[in-house]
Amino acid sequence: MTRNSKAGLALIAPLLVLILAGFVLPIASTALKAFDNPEVSAALPRTTVALGQWDGAAPLPDAVPDAFVADLQDAMGNRAFGQMTRRLNFEESGMRSLFFKARRAAPGLERPYAQALAEVDPEWGRIETWQMLKTHSNPYTASYVLRSLDLRMEPDGTIVKVEPEQAIFVDLFIRTFAISIWVTVIAVLLGYPTAYVLSTLKGRMESLALLCVLVPFWISILVRSTAWFIILQREGPINAALQFAGLIGEPQAIIFTRPAVYIAMVHVLLPFFILPLLSVMKRIRADYVRAAASLGARPWQQFLLVYLPMTMPGVAAGALMVFMLSVGFYVTPALVGGLRDQMVSYYIAYFTNTTINLGMAAALSLLLLVMTGVLVAVAGKLMPGMGGKQGARS
Amino acid sequence: MMRAVRIFAVLVLIFLVSPILVIFPLSFSSGEVLTLPTPGWSLRWFQDFFLNERWLLATKHSVIVGLATMVVATVLGTLAAFGLYLSDFRGKKVVMAVLSLPMVVPVIVTASSMYVAFSVVGLTNSLTGLVIAHTIIAAPYVVITVLAAVQTFDMTLMRAALSLGANPVRAFIEVVMPMIMPGIVAGAVFAFATSFDELVIAIFLTGPEQFTLPRQMFAGLREMLSPTIAAAAVVMIGFSVVLLLITEYARTRGERLKQRAAGE
Amino acid sequence: MSSENPPKEQFVRFEGVRKSYDGTVQVVRDLNLSIREGEFLTLLGPSGSGKTTTLMMLAGFEKPTAGKILFDGQVINDMPTYKRNFGMVFQNYALFPHMTVAENVAFPLRMHRFPKSEQAERVTRALDMVQLHRIADRHPTQLSGGQQQRVALARALVFEPKMVLMDEPLGALDKQLREHMQLEIRALHEKLGLTMLYVTHDQSEALTMSDRVAIFNDGEIQHIDAPSEVYDRPRNAFVAKFMGENNAVEGTVTARDGDVITLRTAAGRDLHGTAVDDLAIGQGAQVLVRPEQISLGGLPADGFDSFEATVADKIYHGDHLRIVLEIAGLGQVTATFAHAEAELHPEIGQTLTIRWRIANALAFAPDGPAR
Numbered sequence A: 001m002t003r004n005s006k007a008g009l010a011l012i013a014p015l016l017v018l019i020l021a022g023f024v025l026p027i028a029s030t031a032l033k034a035f036d037n038p039e040v041s042a043a044l045p046r047t048t049v050a051l052g053q054w055d056g057a058a059p060l061p062d063a064v065p066d067a068f069v070a071d072l073q074d075a076m077g078n079r080a081f082g083q084m085t086r087r088l089n090f091e092e093s094g095m096r097s098l099f100f101k102a103r104r105a106a107p108g109l110e111r112p113y114a115q116a117l118a119e120v121d122p123e124w125g126r127i128e129t130w131q132m133l134k135t136h137s138n139p140y141t142a143s144y145v146l147r148s149l150d151l152r153m154e155p156d157g158t159i160v161k162v163e164p165e166q167a168i169f170v171d172l173f174i175r176t177f178a179i180s181i182w183v184t185v186i187a188v189l190l191g192y193p194t195a196y197v198l199s200t201l202k203g204r205m206e207s208l209a210l211l212c213v214l215v216p217f218w219i220s221i222l223v224r225s226t227a228w229f230i231i232l233q234r235e236g237p238i239n240a241a242l243q244f245a246g247l248i249g250e251p252q253a254i255i256f257t258r259p260a261v262y263i264a265m266v267h268v269l270l271p272f273f274i275l276p277l278l279s280v281m282k283r284i285r286a287d288y289v290r291a292a293a294s295l296g297a298r299p300w301q302q303f304l305l306v307y308l309p310m311t312m313p314g315v316a317a318g319a320l321m322v323f324m325l326s327v328g329f330y331v332t333p334a335l336v337g338g339l340r341d342q343m344v345s346y347y348i349a350y351f352t353n354t355t356i357n358l359g360m361a362a363a364l365s366l367l368l369l370v371m372t373g374v375l376v377a378v379a380g381k382l383m384p385g386m387g388g389k390q391g392a393r394s
Numbered sequence B: 001m002m003r004a005v006r007i008f009a010v011l012v013l014i015f016l017v018s019p020i021l022v023i024f025p026l027s028f029s030s031g032e033v034l035t036l037p038t039p040g041w042s043l044r045w046f047q048d049f050f051l052n053e054r055w056l057l058a059t060k061h062s063v064i065v066g067l068a069t070m071v072v073a074t075v076l077g078t079l080a081a082f083g084l085y086l087s088d089f090r091g092k093k094v095v096m097a098v099l100s101l102p103m104v105v106p107v108i109v110t111a112s113s114m115y116v117a118f119s120v121v122g123l124t125n126s127l128t129g130l131v132i133a134h135t136i137i138a139a140p141y142v143v144i145t146v147l148a149a150v151q152t153f154d155m156t157l158m159r160a161a162l163s164l165g166a167n168p169v170r171a172f173i174e175v176v177m178p179m180i181m182p183g184i185v186a187g188a189v190f191a192f193a194t195s196f197d198e199l200v201i202a203i204f205l206t207g208p209e210q211f212t213l214p215r216q217m218f219a220g221l222r223e224m225l226s227p228t229i230a231a232a233a234v235v236m237i238g239f240s241v242v243l244l245l246i247t248e249y250a251r252t253r254g255e256r257l258k259q260r261a262a263g264e
Numbered sequence C: 001m002s003s004e005n006p007p008k009e010q011f012v013r014f015e016g017v018r019k020s021y022d023g024t025v026q027v028v029r030d031l032n033l034s035i036r037e038g039e040f041l042t043l044l045g046p047s048g049s050g051k052t053t054t055l056m057m058l059a060g061f062e063k064p065t066a067g068k069i070l071f072d073g074q075v076i077n078d079m080p081t082y083k084r085n086f087g088m089v090f091q092n093y094a095l096f097p098h099m100t101v102a103e104n105v106a107f108p109l110r111m112h113r114f115p116k117s118e119q120a121e122r123v124t125r126a127l128d129m130v131q132l133h134r135i136a137d138r139h140p141t142q143l144s145g146g147q148q149q150r151v152a153l154a155r156a157l158v159f160e161p162k163m164v165l166m167d168e169p170l171g172a173l174d175k176q177l178r179e180h181m182q183l184e185i186r187a188l189h190e191k192l193g194l195t196m197l198y199v200t201h202d203q204s205e206a207l208t209m210s211d212r213v214a215i216f217n218d219g220e221i222q223h224i225d226a227p228s229e230v231y232d233r234p235r236n237a238f239v240a241k242f243m244g245e246n247n248a249v250e251g252t253v254t255a256r257d258g259d260v261i262t263l264r265t266a267a268g269r270d271l272h273g274t275a276v277d278d279l280a281i282g283q284g285a286q287v288l289v290r291p292e293q294i295s296l297g298g299l300p301a302d303g304f305d306s307f308e309a310t311v312a313d314k315i316y317h318g319d320h321l322r323i324v325l326e327i328a329g330l331g332q333v334t335a336t337f338a339h340a341e342a343e344l345h346p347e348i349g350q351t352l353t354i355r356w357r358i359a360n361a362l363a364f365a366p367d368g369p370a371r
């Protein structure tokens, strides 16, 4: 390594360390959290050991209920127990009360415990209950990720679909990507001609038009979403104007609908598409299109065969930007969309802040990251000009 | 054909600015509800904003966090940009990729991950934690703008200064700095703007005691929609426009310098 | 190309063509120009004189503000570019960066719907012609400047256009490559017999390549003729001064004998000149003498002007020698000599006799105020 490189590395180090510690580490721990399963082993350490020695087949060895009752007696009033019941209840409803019932009864139980527990609740007499406990005594679990795909694991290890009323996440992902793709497509359709016209302007007109793109670009996403929130209200200016003009009798519900989400998101993200495309278009001299014309290309051929391919790197860069931002959008759909218009981000926030189910939040985050990455990579393969090696020359 | 495209573009530009233009009359309305046309004009909602302790505190927090983020992100980002420019080691690509990660990971994922990790070390519900988080998402942009400025800088000017008897430090301060200053200013302003406008991370990392202006607005929107929100939005727009003007000034200045350097 | 028929004299005609971009400044004023079929015509002139604009109007990228452009007897003012069928080479080549060399060259063939089989064959032939068949699959960004230039040339020629327009096609090349490409383009012209309209502001390029040169200034053609005519018999002072170097001596006309005038300088010295402009006795005038027309030594003789001169400076130029001479009452003049001629080896400070042919000393009206 040269002296320059050492000095250079020393200059990079502070930021690199900050990003590694404050960003890469948290994200990595999120990725681990999606599989982390500490609750059962923390609350029931002896049971965990006993379950580990059991092969999972009937009959249940006595060591397991013995250890379980011992753990229950220690678990009086400790937090780990509560966390475990919540964790298991997430897997199968009814678990919470089942465990609390057992804990309440634990001090008065007599051997053989297997039978005594079954008398507290017949569920304890079923082998599946213990199999489930065994599954979740494992320090790692796939169940969060499975649940994020509307799947779950049966006590015997087979993977099945969750009940239809709980199956919301596949739809959620489809909706998230569908909304993002549509927003990207609309942004491309609106932004391309606009960027083109902007690239042909000169002097005052150029500054004015550019300002119309730059001002929204610089104004906070929240402020712009708020503007749409206000404008699209039932009592808002649009309804008022339409009523005033006599076009509608009753105010129409625009806010909290899918179109409202599209309008606001496209508005927020359009500058992110126009600006990179504009810089590419500005660098393409008129000569190329002229050359095409002189070689016999008709106007539509000049556009389709020369101008469009040459601006493709800008389209790809802008579209990628819009897509990546919209996949993670939270504020705008939260403000102007209804519950059925929310995206994955809404549920990540919900699981992190409201129900504090960090495993689910982590699994959704992980899947969002992975799916976005895969989609972007696939788009990179399919879209021309994204490789960068044939970019327009200045 | 071209005419139709032009009209289309004008409509798109109107679409881009109209919501911002609608906010202004609403914030100066004398009415209680957000509707147009306004029943009359007044400054009552601005009065409401500027006399309300919550809004003022939130504004103060936003400015503090924004400035702190700007300073830290600009210093770290500028150093890193120079480091990247100077060095050429194996794994430089990897370092660049790591530095640009915060720009490509969806903010919601960043925010929720930081929330979990920061809570372990007691950085949630604290402005310090928010500054760290904002620095992490803003610094990569500083790196990009400064690196771009440094890369277009003609190193023969530095050599010329050395040949004319300036020592390297003097040469750097007198020749290199003025030329890349516009890039640094642009990066700094962008860092401030990023922090000032940021909401998602603030939702996760702040409690009511640390609410920033966007966070307070978001809370206000969910509670009750009053024209004070429109006034707050106008205040934020004011900040944004000032920042935009500073950047444009730095940009045109930078271009002029570069042109002068090229002898045009 | 119909080689049996005699070449058309008025293959292309500009009739009273004017162009203004902004409505006030006339970039091209009253252009009348005929291009012969098969000729190599160069537009030469200082920057901003309207050469590119003229070319753009012929190519169809700009519309004349007034006047007519005819091609083969037909007005083409409103014909779109893609129907005109003129091959074109741009200063920066404008090779499509997203296509390979072969795809670039095939582009006009596709546009003009040449049969598929013929396309491949023509691309091969065109690339052979410019010696580039080995790099057919590369992208333009991977080529050197000279290679790009040749691809642009192949692309403009491959579809057998009715004529070829080139706007400073060699401007981006270094001197040696430029001279090489000049010869290549010239050879291609001879081989293909195509009509070529070429724009440059490099006068030596114009002189070596063209059948005819049109000198532009201020949106007007100052002189159009064969290179030797333009150089040796310039029609006006602008053309004389624009083409090559000159020693200018100013004074007042004191006598006139046919073409030959006598000019008296402010210092009272007389010399002679051959009038090109109409010059009357008593009028101000200037006499221009090219450095290479001045010879050292030699006796005063009929048809010559000769002077006593002192060598003020001597500069070695490799292929020639440049001597600055001080002539009493005339000022300084510069003379150039091939080495063989410079046997006299004048030393600085030495006084000697010099002379030039009066027929080569051209007299013009003084330069007007710059427009």
Ligand SMILES: Nc1ncnc2c1ncn2[C@@H]1O[C@H](COP(=O)(O)OP(=O)(O)OP(=O)(O)O)[C@@H](O)[C@H]1O
Binding pocket: C021, C022, C027, C045, C046, C047, C048, C049, C050, C051, C052, C053, C054, C201
């Ligand atoms: N598109 C345009 N809009 C406005 N003015 C133009 C345009 N193109 C050229 N001009 C002006 O017209 C004049 C002639 O330009 P033109 O390009 O024809 O000159 P040129 O002889 O080709 O010069 P050069 O040797 O520098 O290429 C110049 O003053 C130029 O500024």
Ligand SMILES: [Mg+2]
Binding pocket: C051, C052, C053, C167
């Ligand atoms: Mg030109």
